[in-house]
Amino acid sequence: MTDTLPPETDAPENRPYHHGDLRRALIEAARVIIVRDGAQALSLRGVAREAGVSPAAPYHHFKDKQELVLAVGKLGFEELGEAMEVEINRIGGTVNDRITAIGVAYVLFARDNPALYRLMYDCSRNMESLPPEMHEKEHSAYAIVRNAMIEAGRASADNDIDVELATVAAWCVAHGIAEMGGFAQFAPLKQALGGELNFYRELLLRSGNFQPR
Amino acid sequence: MTDTLPPETDAPENRPYHHGDLRRALIEAARVIIVRDGAQALSLRGVAREAGVSPAAPYHHFKDKQELVLAVGKLGFEELGEAMEVEINRIGGTVNDRITAIGVAYVLFARDNPALYRLMYDCSRNMESLPPEMHEKEHSAYAIVRNAMIEAGRASADNDIDVELATVAAWCVAHGIAEMGGFAQFAPLKQALGGELNFYRELLLRSGNFQPR
DNA sequence: AGATCATCTTGACAGCGTTCAGATGAATTG
DNA sequence: CAATTCATCTGAACGCTGTCAAGATGATCT
Structure with a gap:
C-alpha cells in the first residue's frame, strides 16, 4: 500500500x-x-x-437533519425562480400572457419535482420567517411574481399592502394548483380539456371563483 | 390474585x-x-x-402505520365537511356570501388544525383515487362546494365538466390559502387589513389575479 | 518540524416500524 | 356445562433511524 x-x-x-x-x-x-x-x-x-x-x-x-433538508429546500427555491424566469423570457407576449406563463411554470415545476416541491413548502412553513434573501433577491421567485403583479396593474406600485396582497393571492392559487393538480382523480378532467397544460391554464384563469360578479 | x-x-x-x-x-x-x-x-x-x-x-x-394515518385523515375530512355545513347554516345571506363563508370555514379549519389538515392532504395524495364516499356522500366537503358552485351559477348544472372545473378551481384556491395563510411572514399584512379574517376573505376574493380583465 | 484545528470514523444509545410465536379469553359448538 | 375455535393482545426480536461522544486523520499555520 x-x-x-x-x-x-x-x-x-x-x-x-x-x-x-x-x-x-x-x-x-x-x-x-x-x-x-x-x-x-x-x-x-x-x-x-x-x-x-x-x-x-x-x-x-x-447541526440537524432538518438543517440539511432546509438547504435542499433553499436550493429548490432558486431552481424554481430560474424556471420561472426562463419561461418569462421564452414567452414574451402581453403581460397577461406572461403572468399565466409564470403560473404555468410554477405548476409544472411542482409537477416535475413533486417531492422536492413538497419539501420546499415544508421548509417555508417550518421557518418562523423565510430567509430574507428569498424576498430580497432581485431574481427570487417572490420578486418575479411581485414585479409581474405591478407590471400588469393588478396592484399599484405605490401601495405596498396592495402589492403584497396581490402577490400572496397569486401565490396561494399557484400553490393550490401545484399541490392538487397532480391528483389522479383529475385525469378525466384533464383529458376533457384537451391536455394537462390546458387544465392548469384553465384553473389559473378560473381561480376567481370566489369573486362575486 | x-x-x-x-x-x-x-x-x-x-x-x-x-x-x-x-x-x-x-x-x-x-x-x-x-x-x-x-x-x-x-x-x-x-x-x-x-x-x-x-x-x-x-x-x-x-395493516400499516399508513393505514392508521389514513383513517385519521378520513375522520378529518368528515369534520371539515361538518364545519363547512355549520358555517353555511350560520350565515344564510346571498349565495356569494355563503360561498365566501365556505371558503373562510375551510381556511379556518386548516388554521385551527394545521397538522391534521396537512395529514389530510397527504392522505388525498397518497391514495391513487380518493375513497369514493368522499365524492359521493351527500354532505361530503366536496359535495358542499360543488353544490355551492352550481347554485351560484359559476357553472351550469348540465355541464359536468364545467361543474367539476369550477369546484376544483375553488378548492385549489382554498387549499393554497389554507396552507400558506398561516405563515408568520404575513402577520403584518393581516394587521394592515384589520385582522386575520379580513386577510383570508381578501385573498379568497382576490384570487382571480391570473384572470385577464 | 511541530502544533493546531477542522474534518471524518468508530462505536454506542434510544426509539422507530414491523414481524412472529405464543398467551388470553370471549364466542361458538357439542 | 365443557371443549374448541378464533379474534385479539403481548413479548421478544430484527434492522433501521437520528444523534452524540471519543478518537483518528491530515491539511494548514507558525
Whole structure:
C-alpha cells in the first residue's frame, strides 16, 4: 500500500481537501434521493451513504437533519425562480400572457419535482420567517411574481399592502394548483380539456371563483 | 390474585370486549397526538402507548402505520365537511356570501388544525383515487362546494365538466390559502387589513389575479 | 518540524416500524 | 356445562433511524 487513498467514490470531481466539498455533496445527494425515492425515503444515513461518508460525517456541516433538508429546500427555491424566469423570457407576449406563463411554470415545476416541491413548502412553513434573501433577491421567485403583479396593474406600485396582497393571492392559487393538480382523480378532467397544460391554464384563469360578479 | 384485571388505563368507557373498541381508540389517540404534538411526532408505538396497549396491538386493526394515518385523515375530512355545513347554516345571506363563508370555514379549519389538515392532504395524495364516499356522500366537503358552485351559477348544472372545473378551481384556491395563510411572514399584512379574517376573505376574493380583465 | 484545528470514523444509545410465536379469553359448538 | 375455535393482545426480536461522544486523520499555520 503505497498510497492511502480516500475510499473510492463515484464523485466526478477531484477532492482538493480532506474529503472535498462535502457540504455541497451532501445537499446534492439529498436532492438526488428525494427526487428518485421520495421525501419519505430521505434519511441522513442514506445521504451519508450516497456521498460515501460515515453516518456521523454530516454533523460537521449541518447541526440537524432538518438543517440539511432546509438547504435542499433553499436550493429548490432558486431552481424554481430560474424556471420561472426562463419561461418569462421564452414567452414574451402581453403581460397577461406572461403572468399565466409564470403560473404555468410554477405548476409544472411542482409537477416535475413533486417531492422536492413538497419539501420546499415544508421548509417555508417550518421557518418562523423565510430567509430574507428569498424576498430580497432581485431574481427570487417572490420578486418575479411581485414585479409581474405591478407590471400588469393588478396592484399599484405605490401601495405596498396592495402589492403584497396581490402577490400572496397569486401565490396561494399557484400553490393550490401545484399541490392538487397532480391528483389522479383529475385525469378525466384533464383529458376533457384537451391536455394537462390546458387544465392548469384553465384553473389559473378560473381561480376567481370566489369573486362575486 | 382473585382477578386478572386488564392493565389500568384511563379510558373512560367500560371495556365490553377483550380490550374494548381498540380500533376507534387508536384513531382517537393518533388524532390527539397529531393535534397536540404535530404530525412529525406521530409514531405507531406512541399511539399504542397512548391507548395503553402493546406496540404490536395496532397491527390487528391496521395493516400499516399508513393505514392508521389514513383513517385519521378520513375522520378529518368528515369534520371539515361538518364545519363547512355549520358555517353555511350560520350565515344564510346571498349565495356569494355563503360561498365566501365556505371558503373562510375551510381556511379556518386548516388554521385551527394545521397538522391534521396537512395529514389530510397527504392522505388525498397518497391514495391513487380518493375513497369514493368522499365524492359521493351527500354532505361530503366536496359535495358542499360543488353544490355551492352550481347554485351560484359559476357553472351550469348540465355541464359536468364545467361543474367539476369550477369546484376544483375553488378548492385549489382554498387549499393554497389554507396552507400558506398561516405563515408568520404575513402577520403584518393581516394587521394592515384589520385582522386575520379580513386577510383570508381578501385573498379568497382576490384570487382571480391570473384572470385577464 | 511541530502544533493546531477542522474534518471524518468508530462505536454506542434510544426509539422507530414491523414481524412472529405464543398467551388470553370471549364466542361458538357439542 | 365443557371443549374448541378464533379474534385479539403481548413479548421478544430484527434492522433501521437520528444523534452524540471519543478518537483518528491530515491539511494548514507558525
